Amino acid sequence: MDDKAQLHTLEGVAAAILITMTLVIITQSATVITPQHEMMLDVQLEQMAYDALTLLDTAPSSVTSTNLTECVAGWDMNESNIQNNGLPSLDKQLFLLLPGYLYNVDLTYVQNEALVTKNVIVNGDPTEDSVIASRTVMLTNLSVDAAHGAWIIASDEIKVVEVRLTLWQI
């Protein structure tokens, strides 16, 4: 009887077990985190949102037509909706800085010792993976008058306004 193949069969079984075990260990140990992971995308998106606000606030007048403070100072104090944009100058610049992204902008400020939040640019409902960036600006009656805004600020008062940008990608 030729029983030489038995050892070959045993070798085949041992090799199959080794390969199977290796594949099981690799697939179970590797966490599925790739450079396109949601958290890494959030970091990039948040950085872009903050960069856009910082650029608009700090860039010299030769770079931007109106900076962030001037845009906010020129607000007509009417809350916006998806059809009616409250800050067209800011919307135009954000559209150029954040191509392919959707965003909403809210303004938060203190009025009569209460905190008030108003929508000024509305482009829809943010998705779950949206990020929020904010930057504060300070208004005086001089800056409001220069920008032809509707803020009511006395000559011996200042108004700190938080510009909150909600950014998301579809």
Added chain:
Amino acid sequence: MADLKENTSGQIIILSGFAICLSLIALAILVNQAMITGYYSSNAALEFPKHEIRDITSQTRESSVSIAELALRLNQSNNQSIEDNYRSLFNQYEQQMKTIYTIHGDEVHISLSEMNLTATAMNYSAESTVWVNISYNDGMTYYVSRPEIIEMGT
């Protein structure tokens, strides 16, 4: 069966299989470690409030200069000193910043430590300086700048 015991050529194949498997496992562990490092660094980047701290310090520096200009302008129209006008305006700034950051769950304290404001006509002298204390606390990160030295002179 005697032939089977003497035939040892299969051992090399099995040993090669072992070596390849161990190499693959080692490579998989290395790749996994690199990916986990990326995950934790992304998490740390999202958790650390660097943007908030930068905003508070840069806005305080910018606002301090604007407040100084406004205090000087007010000095021309009311009977209060530049320092009194500055102090009053800075208190408004401090209170409003504190309220705005409170809604984020952050504790912000900005206080005027010292000031040296000397003006000639409508400009501040080169040595005009304001010292401001800033502290930020979100429960995880505590940041203090005492003092933040802000020069007013041109």
